[in-house]
Amino acid sequence: MKEFEVIYEEYYSRVYAFLYKLCGDASLAEELAQETFLQAFRGFHRFRGDCQVFTWLAAIAKRVYYRYLRKNRLEIDRTVSLDCLAETYCTSRVGDPEREWMKKNITRVVRQIIAKIPPKYRDVVMLRIYGEMPFSQVAKALDITESSAKVIFFRAKKMLMEELRNEFEL
16 A cells, blocks of 8 residues: 555656646546546556556556546547647747647647547557657557557658648648
């Protein structure tokens, strides 16, 4: 019990941040983080230590998030917060309506692209970008090789960039 309490205190903020980046809603991220730790507590006896603790928790959090989406019949493209990706392409200055418009359009297109790509690509992108995990942890969380995680991420990025170029004629 004491050991799990230490894990909770050490990883709660990272799990919360991961879920917040996925859903973009602070109260929902908090609720999902609590559910993640409840599930982790119930299954703690099965944790073999094959991966880092955060990798294990992020995999649980992702399942909790998808279960929430299915239960509430929400589409991933409407709930995944992609502001950070839009920021990458459009650094907005205060009062610059053109840049704000561009940022909104890029966010919209990225949401559509993410919704269309196969789940294995989406999972790798979410863990790599939102979970800020190295490829080794992504691979363990998804039970694939590290090389596969890198290839899948590269292909997902290529798809995203190609679609963005087509949409915005870059």
